[in-house]
Amino acid sequence: MAEKRLVVTFGEKSKLIVLDTNDIANTIEKIRLKFNIDGNCKLLAKCEGVSKFVDIDIDDEDDVYVLQHCSELLVSVEQKVTESESSVYDEESLDESLTADSEASISSPSAHSTPRAKHYKKDLVLDIDQLLNDNPKGESILEEYAANNTLTPQSRRNLVNIVTSGLVKTCRTPYYPLKHEKTSCALAIVERFPSLKNKYSKTGYEHFFSDKGRQSGYIQDRLKNLRRYIPESAKKRTSTANTSNELPAKQMELGGIVVEPLPDENATKLASFCKRAAPDLKKDIVKAMADIHGNFSKWILEEAPTAYEVLQEYPRFKDIDELVNQHFRIKFSSDISKQLLLKWESVIAPVIMKLAASTTTADVHHLYGECHVDVSEELNSEVLAMYSFLLLVLFLPSTPRNRGSQKQTMKLLIDFQPIGVVLEEYLLQKKNQTQPYLLCIGTKKAPSQFFIIVDSHAIPCQENIVSAIDKLFKLHYVFNIHYAQQLRMFYMFMDSVVYGIVPMNTDTLPNKIIELNAAIEATSTEA
Structure with missing residues (x-):
């Protein structure tokens, strides 16, 4: 129970009441009894340092936070009014009246009736271009989008950082914007950058912000990072509920x-x-x-x-x-079976290489540089396909990103061994390896043979990387083997974007996959 002693004002009366601010319904009932209010009542709360009162919505977790940390609490009586009566309260005059009332710290039933509270919740308006033009990194974001009709993951992160900073400066409760404010922010982004929209979802902006279940998305993630640097006393407690989305343990269950x-x-x-x-x-x-x-x-x-x-x-x-x-x-x-062979070299690999060329993240930059170490060398489609698979692993990390772990993760997809390796001896060394992966005899640029290694067996593959990855992916389904946890995001991309086994409109797809798919579709449309 979160008890809070608070002076509550109703009309011209004020009383000190001990409230359980975790239970809004109980709080409202206790206030009704204290002031002998006949009928439903609504609460308006204001935090210290904020000039405006917030209409407390019993179903809004952000409003609950405001109530738990408020310094002033006003009570109004819910009254029925006609549509013509309620329409006279425009948003601008309402803001002025609430500001004036907060300075006086008193309220009357007529001054804070429910119609005014309802009209207070207005959409946040953000000028995306202005925010970008005011930021040193904004110009490069606009230029990149104009040139490519999409953004690299790094530029998208910069965009979200800039826009979220603008949101924090203009929202009603510092560092804790309300749901409709975050929704307006997400909508503004996809309206300004249409190719970033997820056309398979209902609104198209859920990967930037979604209020389904627990709030999620790039904007929510950025806000969480920003809150790490604010005083502990100003931080909102978060639930420890497990909301991770895992793939089925066995692929045949799909x-x-x-x-x-x-x-x-x-x-x-x-x-x-x-x-x-x-x-x-x-x-x-x-x-x-x-x-x-x-x-x-x-x-x-x-x-x-x-x-x-x-x-x-x-x-x-x-x-x-x-x-x-x-x-x-x-x-x-x-x-469905032929989708990887149809799409990879002609559609997906070129987009991955294009994104990698513009990405400065160390591991991606290093691998892309390895592929293009000789700028005069004309790379064949086989080499580009090889590097694009490895780059995809880096673009979609399933574990915390660091150089060592990413190298190890790539080996869980493809292990490169020199020509002349004795297969029987190699299998003895890998006898405890039950998760299927590719053994490539040769180098990234000059592969000679491919085998799927699983449970001390070597299954030969065709001598090209796309066919080998195709067979490796399908083996998981045919033998009903779960994906390696470190490659979960890689295989989810294959499931959804490549083969279409998992629909793109599912709520369980990670934002990075939705974003990468949007880049692929934008580039394909442009071509």
């Missing part, structure tokens, strides 16, 4: 097409044939595996075997390349 299994006797015969048939019967093996897809998927879901056990029962996944793709295609459709 859905797809369910194929009816064959009778057990038929399925057992076909599985035995696939296991023992000679390699020259490849077409028959592929067909048989397609026929028992329903039985295979049912076994995977019900028995939850390890990757090692799957490869023991169905060893042809190791020597027939198209089996992983076939099972994925049956589950999700041909159209």
